[in-house]
Amino acid sequence: xxxxxxxxxxxxxxTLSQENTAQFRKDNQEHLRLLTPGMTKDVVxxxxxxxxxxxxxxxxxxxxxxxETIDNPYRRxxxxxxxxxxxxxxxxxxxxxxxxxxxxxxLKRYESAIDDDQLTxxxxxxxxxxxxxxxxxxxxxxxxxxxxx
Numbered sequence: 001x002x003x004x005x006x007x008x009x010x011x012x013x014x015t016l017s018q019e020n021t022a023q024f025r026k027d028n029q030e031h032l033r034l035l036t037p038g039m040t041k042d043v044v045x046x047x048x049x050x051x052x053x054x055x056x057x058x059x060x061x062x063x064x065x066x067x068e069t070i071d072n073p074y075r076r077x078x079x080x081x082x083x084x085x086x087x088x089x090x091x092x093x094x095x096x097x098x099x100x101x102x103x104x105x106x107l108k109r110y111e112s113a114i115d116d117d118q119l120t121x122x123x124x125x126x127x128x129x130x131x132x133x134x135x136x137x138x139x140x141x142x143x144x145x146x147x148x149x
């Protein structure tokens with residue numbers, strides 16, 4: 001009986017978790033379309049939103065025992081190149097191709113791990129939006145030096 005109850009409630013928590021993160025990624029993808037080069041950092045943050053999302057990592061009997069909070073942006077990096085200072089904001093966007101590619105590997109990976117290929121980098125140059133996307137950011141930062149705090 002207990003096993004039956006767990007089977008009934010556990011998928012509900014997993015589905016809610018997937019719905020939360022799926023909507024979060026979808027919102028970030030939609031917000032990226034609203035960005036325009038030259039925007040200030042404050043406008044970029046306001047456009048993308050700064051509200052985090054929580055998801056359940058471990059539950060039993062429909063009760064979540066361990067949560068993870070995903071910040072927005074997920075991560076930040078800083079670089080210097082002469083008189084230019086770069087800040088990279090990494091947003092959790094994932095994409096359908098990646099979801100399909102890794103669908104079969106989900107049992108092998110730690111569920112909460114968010115890889116770099118699930119993030120879209122947004123590049124600020126001296127406090128203004130220069131552009132976004134992995135290829136753009138990689139090209140722009142090729143000759144820079146990371147700043148460590």
